Every structure is written in structure tokens, then in C-alpha cells.
Amino acid sequence: MSADPKLSPAAAANLPTHVAIIMDGNGRWAKQRGMPRVEGHRNGVESVRAIVRACGEAGVKYLTLYAFSVENWNRPKDEVDALMKYLARFLKNEIGELNRSNVRLEAIGQIWRLPEAVQQQLEKTKAALAKNNGLTLVLALSYGGRTELVEATRAIAAKVKSGQLDPAEINERVISEHLYTRHSPDPDLMIRTSGEMRVSNFLLWQISYAELVVTQTLWPDFRKAQFFEALEEYARRHRRFGGV
Numbered sequence: 415m416s417a418d419p420k421l422s423p424a425a426a427a428n429l430p431t432h433v434a435i436i437m438d439g440n441g442r443w444a445k446q447r448g449m450p451r452v453e454g455h456r457n458g459v460e461s462v463r464a465i466v467r468a469c470g471e472a473g474v475k476y477l478t479l480y481a482f483s484v485e486n487w488n489r490p491k492d493e494v495d496a497l498m499k500y501l502a503r504f505l506k507n508e509i510g511e512l513n514r515s516n517v518r519l520e521a522i523g524q525i526w527r528l529p530e531a532v533q534q535q536l537e538k539t540k541a542a543l544a545k546n547n548g549l550t551l552v553l554a555l556s557y558g559g560r561t562e563l564v565e566a567t568r569a570i571a572a573k574v575k576s577g578q579l580d581p582a583e584i585n586e587r588v589i590s591e592h593l594y595t596r597h598s599p600d601p602d603l604m605i606r607t608s609g610e611m612r613v614s615n616f617l618l619w620q621i622s623y624a625e626l627v628v629t630q631t632l633w634p635d636f637r638k639a640q641f642f643e644a645l646e647e648y649a650r651r652h653r654r655f656g657g658v
Contacts, residue, residue, distance in 0.1 A: 418638075419638050419639040419642045420642075421472060421642055421645060421646070422646060422649070424649050425642070425645050425646045425648070425649040426472070426473075427649075428648070428649040429472060429473055429474060429645065429649075430474065430601070430602035430603040430625075430645070430648055431474070431475050431476060431599055431602055432474075432475065432476035432477075432478070432598065432599050432600065432601045432602050432603075433469065433474055433476070433477050433478070433601065433602070433603045433604075433605065433644075434477075434478040434479075434480070434601040434603070434604045434605070434616070434617055434620075434621065434624070435465070435477070435478070435479050435480065435604070435605045435606075435607070436480045436604070436605070436606040436607065436613070436614055436616055437458060437461070437462070437479060437480060437481070437607060437633040437636075438606060438607050438608040438610055438614075438632075438633055439454075439607050439608030439631075439632030439633045439634070440454030440455045440457070440458045440632070440633055440634060441454050442454070442608065442632055443457065443458075443632040443633070443634045443635065444457075451493055452492075452493060452496040452497075454632075454633075454634055455493075455496060455497055455500055456500060457634035458633050458634045459500060459504055460634070461633055461634055461635075461636050461637060462479065462504070463508070463511070464637045464638055464641075465477070465479075465636070465637075465638070465641050466512070466515065466517060466549065466551060467515065467638070468637075468638040468641045468642065469549050469641075470515045470516070470517065470548060470549050471638075472642070472645060474549060475549065475550065476549070476550045476552065476598050476599065476601075477549060477550070477551050477552065478522075478552040478553075478554060478595075478598070478601065478617070479551070479552070479553055479554065480554045480557065480614070480616050481501065481553045481554055481555055481557075482497060482501070482523075482554070482555050482556055482557070483554075483556075483557055483558055483614065483615065483616075484523075484524065484527075484556055484557065484558035484561055484615075485558065485615070486556075487527070487556070498528070498529050498532055501528075501532055501555070502529075502531060502532045502535050505532070505535045505536055505538075505539040506535055506538075506539070508539075509539055509542050509543070512539075512543055512546075512551070513542065513543060513546065515548065515549070516546045516547065516548030516549070517543060517546055517548055517549045517550075517551050518543050518544065518546040518547065518548070518549070518550045518551070519539055519540050519543045519550075519551050519552075519553070520540070520550060520551070520552045520553070520597070520598070521536055521540070521552065521553045521554075521555050522552060522553075522554050522555070522557055522562075522594035522595060523554055523555045523556040523557030523558075523562075523594065524556040524557070524558075524561065525555060525556065527556045528555060528556060536555075550598065552595075552598060554616070554617075557594070557616075558615050559613075559615045559616055559617055559618035559619070560615055560618065562593055562594050562595075562618075562619075563593075563618065563619060565592075566589060566592035566593050569592045570584060570588065570589070570592055589619070590619070593619060593620070595617070595620055600620040600621070600622070600623070600624065601617060601620055601621055601624045602624060602625065602648070602653075603624060603625050603626075603627065603644065603645075603648045604616075604617070604621050604624045604625070604626050604627070605627050605628075605629065605641075605644050606626070606627075606628045606629070607629055607631055607632060607633045607636045608629075608630070608631070608632050608633065609628060609629070609630040610628070611628060623653070625648050625651050625653065627644045627647050627648065629643075629644065
């Protein structure tokens with residue numbers, strides 16, 4: 415049995431406050447094993463559980479997972495239905511462990527588009543974890559970065575039209591305050607599994623200065639060891655934010 419992965423002192427001393435993950439590769443993982451795509455999603459839930467635990471152990475404060483995009487609604491109905499079933503099951507079954515781990519839950523995206531049963535379970539789970547003050551787990555559900563910016567622009571425009579806001583007052587802070595993510599700091603580190611070199615409409619505004627780590631590992635195989643490797647890579651980076 416392999417040893418339990420540990421962070422180096424340098425990585426432990428230079429942790430990202432907020433990690434965002436594009437969980438990619440479930441379908442390919444299943445295809446490689448001659449399984450239906452939904453089996454990749456089912457096994458991917460195990461990786462979610464492992465990474466939430468690893469964040470708690472390391473001391474990461476925010477973890478945002480790209481769980482379901484607005485584009486994912488275009489997938490075959492049976493796959494979407496399976497994803498919603500796994501989501502509802504995860505939200506219900508993980509309450510105990512998330513509570514023991516002092517995890518608080520938030521969700522961003524067009525939540526109103528989710529099935530009613532999923533919305534109800536999401537609210538129940540959030541309420542059950544609301545008093546926790548450890549890791550904040552943010553699920554991006556029916557989420558799209560461009561959609562988020564469109565909705566923020568509409569909200570700002572409405573305030574200008576009603577006289578609540580002067581156009582001259584619109585700055586980066588005002589825009590950030592109208593995004594889904596207004597209660598969270600911007601990600602310091604974004605991880606994408608499966609080797610694809612794109613951001614896929616995820617947190618387009620928020621990742622402006624995030625460090626990017628792309629791993630060839632498919633999401634169902636991404637566990638604590640791979641996550642800690644990404645944290646080690648982050649610790650080796652020198653973040654200049656446009657400076658020198």
C-alpha cells in the first residue's frame with residue numbers, strides 16, 4: 415500500500431486560498447474501460463469526496479468544482495438525468511461527512527434550471543452545513559462564465575436605468591459584486607484534469623490572475639496524491655500580477 419501523500423513544508427506554507435477545478439475526463443475514463451459514460455460520472459463522485467477531504471487536511475479555504483455547465487444541458491437526456499440523480503444522491507448522502515469535516519456548501523449558476531428535487535435537496539444540504547466554518551465547497555451547477563457576465567451586466571444596467579448607479583462609478587469592484595461569486599475570493603489556482611488546454615467558459619472574470627495547472631489524469635483517477643502535486647506546482651510559481 416502506498417504511503418499517504420504529504421505536502422512539503424514549502425507548499426504547506428504557500429497554499430492557495432481558493433482552488434477551482436474543471437473536473438474533466440469522466441467519459442473517456444468510462445470508454446477506456448468499455449463502460450457507459452455514466453459510470454465515469456459515478457466514479458468521479460469518489461474523486462470529489464477525496465479532494466474535499468484533501469482540501470480540509472491541507473487547509474485550503476475555498477474549493478469550487480465545475481460540476482455541470484450550461485452547455486451540459488445539450489447532452490443526451492439519459493446522461494443528464496443520470497448526472498442529476500448522482501448530484502441529488504451526493505447532496506443527501508454526504509451531509510454527515512461534510513458536517514464532520516466542518517464544510518460549508520454554496521452553489522453558483524442558474525440553479526433555477528435544475529430539477530425541483532435537486533433544488534430542494536441543495537437547499538436542505540446548504541442549511542444543514544450553514545454553521546460550519548472550515549472549507550467552503552462551491553458547486554458550479556448549470557454554470558457558464560459568459561452567462562454570469564451577461565446577468566451581471568443586466569443587473570448593473572438596471573441600477574443605472576433606475577438612477578441607483580452612475581455609469582462613472584462602474585469599476586472592477588462593482589462588476590465583481592454582481593457576479594455569482596461575490597461572496598468568495600477569486601481563485602488562486604485553477605486545475606483542469608484530462609489534459610485539455612482550455613478553460614471551457616469557467617470563471618472567466620475570476621481567473622484573470624489564477625495559476626493554471628493541467629494534468630493528464632482523468633477526473634475519476636484524480637485523488638489526493640494528484641491534488642497535492644498541483645499544490646506543490648503552485649508553490650513553485652512566482653505570482654507577479656502583471657508586475658516584475
